[in-house]
Amino acid sequence: xxxxxxxxxxxxxxxxxxxxxxxxxxxxxxxxxxxxxxxxxxxxxxxxxxxxxxxxxxxxxxxxxxxxxxxxxxxxxxxxxxxxxxxxxxxxxxxxxxxxxxxxxxxxxxxxxxxxxxxxxxxxxxxxxxxxxxxxxxxxxxxxxxxxxxxxxxxxxxxxxxxxxxxxxxxxxxxxxxxxxxxxxxxxxxxxxxxxxxxxxxxxxxxxxxxxxxxxxxxxxxxxxxxxxxxxxxxxxxxxx
Amino acid sequence: xxxxxxxxxxxxxxxxxxxxxxxxxxxxxxxxxxxxxxxxxxxxxxxxxxxxxxxxxxxxxxxxxxxxxxxxxxxxxxxxxxxxxxxxxxxxxxxxxxxxxxxxxxxxxxxxxxxxxxxxxxxxxxxxxxxxxxxxxxxxxxxxxxxxxxxxxxxxxxxxxxxxxxxxxxxxxxxxxxxxxxxxxxxxxxxxxxxxxxxxxxxxxxxxxxxxxxxxxxxxxxxxxxxxxxxxxxxxxxxxxxxxxxxxxxxxxxxxxxxxxxxxxx
Numbered sequence: 268x269x270x271x272x273x274x275x276x277x278x279x280x281x282x283x284x285x286x287x288x289x290x291x292x293x294x295x296x297x298x299x300x301x302x303x304x305x306x307x308x309x310x311x312x313x314x315x316x317x318x319x320x321x322x323x324x325x326x327x328x329x330x331x332x333x334x335x336x337x338x339x340x341x342x343x344x345x346x347x348x349x350x351x352x353x354x355x356x357x358x359x360x361x362x363x364x365x366x367x368x369x370x371x372x373x374x375x376x377x378x379x380x381x382x383x384x385x386x387x388x389x390x391x392x393x394x395x396x397x398x399x400x401x402x403x404x405x406x407x408x409x410x411x412x413x414x415x416x417x418x419x420x421x422x423x424x425x426x427x428x429x430x431x432x433x434x435x436x437x438x439x440x441x442x443x444x445x446x447x448x449x450x451x452x453x454x455x456x457x458x459x460x461x462x463x464x465x466x467x468x469x470x471x472x473x474x475x476x477x478x479x480x481x482x483x484x485x486x487x488x489x490x491x492x493x494x495x496x497x498x499x500x501x502x503x504x505x506x507x508x
Numbered sequence: 509x510x511x512x513x514x515x516x517x518x519x520x521x522x523x524x525x526x527x528x529x530x531x532x533x534x535x536x537x538x539x540x541x542x543x544x545x546x547x548x549x550x551x552x553x554x555x556x557x558x559x560x561x562x563x564x565x566x567x568x569x570x571x572x573x574x575x576x577x578x579x580x581x582x583x584x585x586x587x588x589x590x591x592x593x594x595x596x597x598x599x600x601x602x603x604x605x606x607x608x609x610x611x612x613x614x615x616x617x618x619x620x621x622x623x624x625x626x627x628x629x630x631x632x633x634x635x636x637x638x639x640x641x642x643x644x645x646x647x648x649x650x651x652x653x654x655x656x657x658x659x660x661x662x663x664x665x666x667x668x669x670x671x672x673x674x675x676x677x678x679x680x681x682x683x684x685x686x687x688x689x690x691x692x693x694x695x696x697x698x699x700x701x702x703x704x705x706x707x708x709x710x711x712x713x714x715x716x717x718x719x720x721x722x723x724x725x726x727x728x729x730x731x732x733x734x735x736x737x738x739x740x741x742x743x744x745x746x747x748x749x750x751x752x753x754x755x756x757x758x759x760x761x762x763x764x765x766x767x768x769x770x771x772x773x774x
Contacts, residue, residue, distance in 0.1 A: 304663045331667055337660040340764040341682045353678065354668040382763050 274465060276457065278406075281436040285449035285456045287495065289503050293464030294442045298410050301440065302331050330399030330437075332409040336391035338383040338398075344370060345379040348398045355402075362401075369397040372431060389420035396428070400437075409441045413448070425451055426480065433477050446495045450488060451478065456495055460502040467502040470495055549733040557733035558740065565722060565734075569741050572718035575631065575703040576749070579638030583695050586639075587646030588688060594647075595654035595680060596672070605651075612644040616702055620709040634706045634718075641702030646691040653687025654680050686765050689757040696749040704742065 274297060278284055286294045299305035338347045346353075348370055352362040370379055373393040383391055392412055399407060413421045429452055432439060443449050449456050450472055458468040472491055474482060482488050531551045537543075538550045545553055558565070590608075594601035620637050627633035657680055665675050707720030717725075719738055726735035761768035 299663075302667055304667060329667060331664065333660045333664075335660060337658065337664060339661065339679070339682065341685070350664075350678070351668050354665065354670045354674055384764060384769075 276466060278438060278440060280438050282454045283432055283439045283441065283452055285441045285443055285453040286459055287443060287446060287449050287456055287499060288459030288464070289461045289499075290444070292459045292461035294459055295410050297459075297464065298408050298440065298442050301406075302329055302408055304331075328402070328405045330402065330404035330407040332392075332395050332399050332407070332412045334411045334414055336383070336388075336395040338391060338394055340383050343380050343382055344375060344386070344394050347383070347394055348401055350398060351402045365401050365403075366397075369400050370394075372400070373397045374427060387420075388416055389424060392416065392424060393427070396431075400431070403437075405438060407437050407439045409439065411442050411444065414444065421448070422480070428452065429478055446492055446499065447483070450474075450491050450495060451483060458495065458498045458502050460505050467505070468498040470498065546730045546732050549736055553733045554736040554740065557731075558737040561734050561737060565719070565738055565741055568717060568719045568722045568738075569745065572700075572703050572707065572720065572742075573745065575634045575638055575706070575718065576700045576745075579635050579642050579702060580692075580696055580699040580749075582635065582639050583642035583646055583699065584692055587643040587691070587695075588650055590643075590647050591650035591654055591684070591688075592676070592681075594651050595676070601651070608644060608647055611640055616641050616705050617709060620706050624706070624710050630710065634703055634710065637706030637709075638699045638702030641705075642695040642699035645694040645698065646688065649687040649691030649694075650684050653684030656687070657683050686757075686761055686767060689753075689760065690767075693750060693753045693757060696753045697746055700742070700746050700749060 276297075286297065288294050296305055339350070342350075345366060348366045349358065349362070352358050352366070367379070370376065373396050375390060375393055375397065378386065378390065383394070386394070395412070399409075413424050416424065425448060432452075441449070441452060453472050456470045456472060457466045458470065459465065460467045470491070474487060474491065535551050538548055549557075590604075594605070616637055619640070623636050623640075624630075624633045627636055661679055662675070665679055670678075703718070704720040707718045708724065711721065711724065719742055723735055723738045723742075726732070726738060758768045
């Protein structure tokens, strides 16, 4: 059976789209296909950003954050975040300044020369996010980046990601298991079903911005979480039949 | 702090104390039992021989050491290069690796006479023998290392359009470095063994005589204390080679690899 069915996913420039679904529904596969890291077995990847009208994004225009921080243990924080430029063959003072900027933006000022093993899990994930942002990508893909973190660290990183996105409005596709996380962050949530993976529902998240932590206890937030959970339950019931 | 100090002291003191006790026991047993020196010499007699024959033994050691170090260097360079070639071409790895294994499992004592006949230059013949023994751990380890690259990191390199050379330089080689160094530490000891075995087989064939020949010669002349003194030097050399390579490994990996972490880390 195919992991993914025909999927038609429109991503609007500047939106924060979350893909929510049961495990094994192909969220990660979909993300990798968007990034060009996995090839669809049938059909082809027709990636078109609706505002730009077609074409594949050139390398370096997509940022990817994996579930693991995926850092090079032999390199410092600075060198890890510099990697996209190093591969592109441009390591000038402007690029170095960009890297320093992003390390500051993710709250790791002063840790430029630290090695990954000296950092906590949350800090490593921040390095991973800084690396994805240095090229100022048109599309930022995050594959359950906070799944392995403890609740407190996860909330802190949610807030930081929210702040980063609200100040730049980079187009984001965010894969997560967590309904609460997705509602807190997103402008839109796509609920996926398992086997075959397809998009069962699209739910806009119309909550005011800038969002604060107090939003997590508001009735409006709770109502949307309930709606998304309901769609997710329906999608899972459908998948198990 | 204190418990660590004690344990570090013990790590040096305990084996030294055991060694001293063993040597003392050896000395006493030989004296009491009146064992003749051509069967088992006393440690003090060996030390005396080390003192009197020291200069000539040391010059023999230098000959052996030259072969050993040259073979180790050749094994590191060629072994590393072969492993990189393997990582670039699966076909090459599949077709060549079995022959590397064959070379490894064939006893060097058995092929050393052939090599000594074929390679006229004595130094080169010994070098080739020691190299054959030493290069395999480096090839095998480095190959494993080059194939152990983090898949997500590899995906990331592809995402940013990295070339094969960039993947090799920035990802595969650093990943393989700890494996290469582990291979090098094994090969250091093997290169010495290879050099000694080749010298044994070559006998007096070589113009310059290494430590192995001095051992043979001392055996023929029943100069057993000198034989032990030469053995002692050989072991000491092996230990020094190991310690130097171990230190090199720690130096290169000190920032990031688990094997080189300081003990204060939890």
